[in-house]
Amino acid sequence: EDQVTQSPEALRLQEGESSSLNCSYTVSGLRGLFWYRQDPGKGPEFLFTLYSAGEEKEKERLKATLTKKESFLHITAPKPEDSATYLCAVAGGTNAGKSTFGDGTTLTVKP
Amino acid sequence: DAGVIQSPRHEVTEMGQEVTLRCKPISGHDYLFWYRQTMMRGLELLIYFNNNVPIDDSGMPEDRFSAKMPNASFSTLKIQPSEPRDSAVYFCASRPRQGNEKLFFGSGTQLSVL
Numbered sequence: 001e002d003q004v005t006q007s008p009e010a011l012r013l014q015e016g017e018s019s020s021l022n023c024s025y026t027v028s029g030l031r032g033l034f035w036y037r038q039d040p041g042k043g044p045e046f047l048f049t050l051y052s053a054g055e056e057k058e059k060e061r062l063k064a065t066l067t068k069k070e071s072f073l074h075i076t077a078p079k080p081e082d083s084a085t086y087l088c089a090v091a092g093g094t095n096a097g098k099s100t101f102g103d104g105t106t107l108t109v110k111p
Numbered sequence: 112d113a114g115v116i117q118s119p120r121h122e123v124t125e126m127g128q129e130v131t132l133r134c135k136p137i138s139g140h141d142y143l144f145w146y147r148q149t150m151m152r153g154l155e156l157l158i159y160f161n162n163n164v165p166i167d168d169s170g171m172p173e174d175r176f177s178a179k180m181p182n183a184s185f186s187t188l189k190i191q192p193s194e195p196r197d198s199a200v201y202f203c204a205s206r207p208r209q210g211n212e213k214l215f216f217g218s219g220t221q222l223s224v225l
Contacts, residue, residue: 032212043115043202043216044154087154091212097142097166099212103153 002027002092004102012108013078021073021086021105029093033071035064036087038104044087078109113137115217117203123223129191132220134203135184144204144214145178145188154202160186193224 005024013019025033032051036044048057050066057064061082063074073086085106089099116135124130136143144159158168163180171178175194180186190197200221204214 034213036214041218043204043219044214045216046213049213089214097161098144098156098159099214100156101146101154 002090002100004088004090004100006088006102006105008105010106015079015109015111016077018076023071023088023102024069025090027090027092031091031093033066034089034099035073038085038087080109080111083107083109115203115205115215117217117220119220121221124193125225126194127192130193130222132188132201134186134217136205137215140205140207142206143180143186146202148200148202195224198222198224
C-alpha cells in the first residue's frame with residue numbers, strides 16, 4: 001500500500017525566512033510525486049509533478065526536489081501570500097489510476 | 112474552461128436523511144475521483160472512475176455510500192442514511208488520460224450532518 005508522510009504538520013515563518021517542507025513516501029513503482037497547494041475553503045491546486053530521483057521543478061519562490069525516498073518543497077524568501085496548506089501525493093504502479101495524499105503541512109508566513 | 116463543478120457548496124442535513132452530492136468534471140477528462148477531507152484523516156480517496164466505469168471503490172466507508180457516473184459529464188455521491196460522522200468536505204477531481212496523473216479539484220461540498 002502506498003504511504004505518504006509529511007513533516008512538519010505546521011510551520012510558521014517570518015516573511016523572508018526560507019525553509020523546507022518534507023514528504024517521505026513508500027510506493028511500488030513510482031509514476032509520479034505531486035505537490036499541491038490548498039487555500040482555506042478551496043480544493044487543492046496543482047503545483048508540481050516529479051517523476052524520477054534527481055529531478056527538480058521551480059515556480060516563483062517554490063522549488064521541489066525528489067530522491068528515492070522523499071521530496072522536499074523549498075520555499076525561498078516567502079511572502080504572506082504563500083500561507084497555505086501544502087499537500088504531497090504519490091501515484092504508484094500497483095494502482096496507477098489513483099493518488100495517495102499525505103496529511104499536509106500548514107504554512108503560515110507572518111509579515 | 113469552467114473547471115470541475117461541484118454542488119451544493121454547503122449541505123446541512125439531519126441524521127438519517129439522504130444526501131446527494133454532484134460533480135461535473137472537466138470536459139474530455141477520462142478519470143473522475145471522489146475524495147473526503149477531515150482534520151483527523153486528511154484527504155481520503157473514496158472511489159474513482161475511468162471512462163464512467165468504477166475502478167476502485169475500496170475507500171467507500173460502508174454500504175451507506177454509493178457513487179454513480181451515468182455519463183462522462185456527471186457523477187453523484189450518495190449517502191443514505193447519513194450519520195454525524197459523515198460530516199466532512201467532499202471533493203470531486205478529474206484528470207485526463209493515463210500517464211498524466213495531475214488532478215484538477217472542484218471547490219468541494221461542506222457536509223454537516225446534525
